[in-house]
Amino acid sequence: MIAIIQAAGWPIWPLLVASVVALALVIERFLALRARVVAPAGLVDEVLSITRDALPAQAVVDALAASSVQGRVLAAGLRALASEPRIGTSDLERAFEQAGREALHHLGAHLNALGSIATAAPLLGLLGTVVGMIEIFGAQAPGSAGANPQQLAHGISVALYNTAFGLLVAIPALLFHRHFRGRVDDYRLALESGAERLATQLRRLQFLRGGAT
Secondary structure, eight states: OHHHHHHHOTTHHHHHHHHHHHHHHHHHHHHHTOHHHHSOTTHHHHHHHHTSSSOOOHHHHHHHHHHOHHHHHHHHHHHHHHHOTTOOHHHHHHHHHHHHHHHHHHHTTTHHHHHHHHHHHHHHHHHHHHHHHHHHHHHTOTTSSSOOHHHHHHHHHHHHHHHHHHHHHHHHHHHHHHHHHHHHHHHHHHHHHHHHHHHHHHHHHHHHHHHHO
């Protein structure tokens, strides 16, 4: 590996840095986008069950908000109704929407950086290719006694290694970027569906409480 890096020359160093950053981002997103961290199975049904007849205690809402990303969205609606029992439908929905936007921003964190690496890596490889071509032409400069085989071989190595390494970095980064974008879109639907179900139940609960008074 060290021999390859030496043969590829200095243009490969930005690609090495990009590969390390991309790997770190992929690992971080895999951990952050796990289902039990974002939208645990059965969470919405559990919240609907405990809010069927009354709002849960503040400690329960706080625990819900700390449990997952979806829990924070659902807790936002519960807190909005608890703070303002006569809150309007539009204001209640706005509370869910604001929490949902914050959740989606959290879920999409670092994906732009990963996409930028997928886009920039081939260009960095192309830069190495250009540098290698310059060295090749330099080895065959007019007026020289002849082509310098060592310089010619080094120029070819720089050109080919950087091109290959740029693609090796870009292709996995692009695939993981698309994969994570797909997961975020799936979670978006789950968050929206859960918020709508809870909003419907909270409006019913609000109506019943208003009727009792």
